[in-house]
Amino acid sequence: MKRALLSLLMLSLVGLQFAKAQSKNALTFNHSAICVRDLATSNNFYKSVLELEETPNPFNDGRHSWLKIGPGLQLHIIQGTCTVTPEKNVHLCFSVPSLTTLTSRLEKQKVRYTNLKGDAQAPTVRADGVKQIYLQDPDGYWIEINDAKP
Template sequence: MKITLFTLVLLCGLSASRAATGQAKSRLAPVFNHAALCVQDLKRSTTFYRTVLLLDEVPNPFNDGLHTWLTIGPGLQLHIIQRQCKISTDKNVHLCFSVATLSDFTNHLEKLGVAYTNLKGEGKEPTLRVDGVKQIYLQDPDGYWIEINDAK
């Protein structure tokens, strides 16, 4: 009986210790806040992200004509900053946004005349990932790749 009670107390103590360690880790782990893109023409890029991706602009503290902040989700922002910079046009380096219905979004792109393609660049038919998610890709005015998918 004493051994069983001792084992139970020991297991409860280990479990509580693991829970406390997990809580301490979660307090230390960073939480994603924003992404920033360097762009050549702030006005052109702001128009693209507001019109094509339908992102809302939020106030930014700079008010210098070189920064636009956009909301990309609850508590999340995309900061676009006008500077002279090297831009990656590698498709493996991309932003990704999910939409409720991919066909509705591609219709929106068609109406705006915005080019898009599948992953392989072989046409407009969405790529079907192994997990069942459909995806397309488009580029912003600076050539950054953006994936749009229907992940839930």
């Protein structure tokens, strides 16, 4: 019995070490970057409409802004000469606890949003029950916001 428990403990420790070694090589998402025509306008949109928090960035050149989009995750906004082809299938997505609270705030700010089909000021309800809306930033990038639970 003692030998079986000791073997089980040893196998568990080996398994933990293997899992730890595997996670060291795991690919993790760090940031997404978008190109914008006017850094101040886009920065204002992401900070006031989406309420993202600006984080320090090493460039300090007036062309870059970094915003926190989750634990250890950032959105980099870079001013430049951009070609944006707006398409809803290419979008950033954020989740909120209450889509109703968010859409009320968007309506007060006079921010236009649509459902997936393009109907104004209406959410889409996915097959899994998650509600979602779409809006565009000043450069035309699509942003989905939904009430999906983690």
